[in-house]
Amino acid sequence: MPQKVAEYFEELEDIPGTRVFTAKRARKGYWLNQFCMSLMKHENRERWRADERAYLEDWPMTDEQKEALLARDYNRLLDLGGNVYYLAKVFSTDGLSFVDAVSTMTGMSVDDYKKMMMAGGRSPKGVRSIKEGN
């Protein structure tokens, strides 16, 4: 084994503004992510749109996860074990593109975020490591 497992996972937590989708997060977010998958079916999207709160009753998620979903608080959902490819089923159902939805996690407006991308994106300078501050 090239590296100690504990060190491997510790490093993954050392990136500013990033939640790497580790097995630990995946366990926490299992039902949240499986709920998201259900929105790949048209009839489920219709039920979700008709009454979001009622649709969530079918899913054994925590209240926190349900509230974060209703609020479309994507950073919170990442903290609660969500993964962006799963959460994409929620924002796609809302008619949002990846750029629209992703920008909401950055504290920037969609327009400012788009401008940043057109100008070459966010520099890695200063956001590589929490410990190193580089």
Add this chain to the structure above:
Amino acid sequence: MAKITAGVATSHIPLIGVGVDQGKQDDPYFKPIFAGYDWTKEWIMKPENKPDVVIMVFNDHASAFDQNLIPTFAIGCADEFQPADEGWGPRPVPVVKNHADFAWHIAENLILDDFDMTIINKMDVDHGLTVPLSAVFGQPEEWPVKVIPLAVNVVTYPIPSGERCWKLGEAIARAVESFPEDLKVQVWGTGGMSHQLQGPRAGLINAEWDQKFLDDMTANPEHLPLIPHIEYLRETGSEGIEMVMWLVMRGALKGQVKELHRHYHVPASNTALGHIVLENGA
């Protein structure tokens, strides 16, 4: 005998698929995105270059696989694969046809070569697999090549190391060489380059790192499998990790590998688009 003639890598950004499906190739935003594929489109359809089979290394984005089943390496062995409905209906693209005898041969050889492959017979394929085909082949009635899907988990950690991906590529090359049919084969690595789709750090792009990665495909390939996950994540964003799939492609090539074409453009949606065509050595 089957022979790997070239390796191709390309991003599989969903927006490229949107551009093709909605005929936006001449739109000012899309023009520079598609211009970089013109060379490849012409090159790949010349009879001396056109592959019979593409081994497509890609990742599923919570389409065919959910949290119930997370195969590290999986190979599609069915005769065909339908485009997935990713939440807005399936893409209007042809069904992906496999060369199932060859796929099974590769699966058998990989397993006996100590790669514990998952075999898949039913799998809808998402943008990870269909966008590279659209970028290179446009909108044909049928895809002009057979495609063997090879899925890598790059979503739920831990994912396979760069070194493991490289060695899988080497094992694929051995498996291809032992197939008796005369076939021209290309291995495609998809995904990347730098991008982060989550959290306050979203939008990260590192053109300098990406360009060096492209350079090292020919200049310093032995360095590539040694890049640890944490470097991809820190330097190229959380989704930049997809570049380990390029290493399966590069690991399948040997000898003096020659760069034939390169395309790099920022942005396509949230992502740095990267594309390279490599001629296999002897």
